[in-house]
Amino acid sequence: MQSAISRHRKRRKLKSEINVVPYIDVMxxxxxxxxxxxxxxxLAVNVDIPKSTARSVDSKADPIIVTVDGDGRLFLKLQDAPIAEYSDEELLDRLRAFHEQNKDVPVFLAAPGxxxxxxxxxxxxxxxxxxxEKVGLMSKPGGNAR
Structure with missing residues (x-):
């Protein structure tokens, strides 16, 4: 009699259901x-980029400043050099040469609104x-940025 009961316990029916709880959690x-x-x-946000109330960046070295004016001309201000206008290729060469020697000098990009x-x-x-790799955007201090 005992062997019949033990055989009955071993023959359990398999469940053929899918557990959907993990799928519901993921969903x-x-x-x-x-x-x-x-x-x-x-897709569209009205932004007035040049105005900001952010505090200024503290830096031990004078930064490199790349400026785009209203006419689209590019200017470069290196640490001890005066500001000068450059073409795209000249600017690339100057920035690359200066950055290879001074990797820790910050670089800023300035442009009017x-x-x-x-x-x-x-x-x-x-x-x-x-x-x-790291470029800061310059803005005018003050304004009502939120």
């Missing part, structure tokens, strides 16, 4: 992530091609 997490990030994906945005992006690309 809810993704839903929350999408609900939080969707409002941040606006009415400057051509494409020209500012081009200047950023030139700075990046020179091997400079």
């Amino acid at each position: 809810l997490v993704l839903l929350i992530i999408f609900m939080v990030t969707a409002p941040m994906l606006t 009415e400057a051509n945005y494409q020209r500012v992006i081009d200047a950023t690309a030139i700075i990046s091609k020179a091997g400079i």
Whole structure:
């Protein structure tokens, strides 16, 4: 009699159901992530870039300043040199040469609010091609930035 009971216990039916609880948890997490990030994906934002209330950057060395003026011309101000106008290729060569010798000197990009945005992006690309990974954007102190 005992052997019949032990055989009966060994023959359990297998469940053919899928446990969907982990899938529901993942779906809810993704839903929350999408609900939080969707409002941040606006395509157009009105920004007045040159005004800021940020505090100034403290630096021991004089920074390198690349300036884009309202006409799209590029200027470079090195530490002890006067500011001078350069073409794209000349600016790239000067930045690369100076940055190889002085890797810890900060680099800033300055442009007025009415400057051509494409020209500012081009200047950023030139700075990046020179091997400079960190670039600060200069702005006028004051203003009502939020």
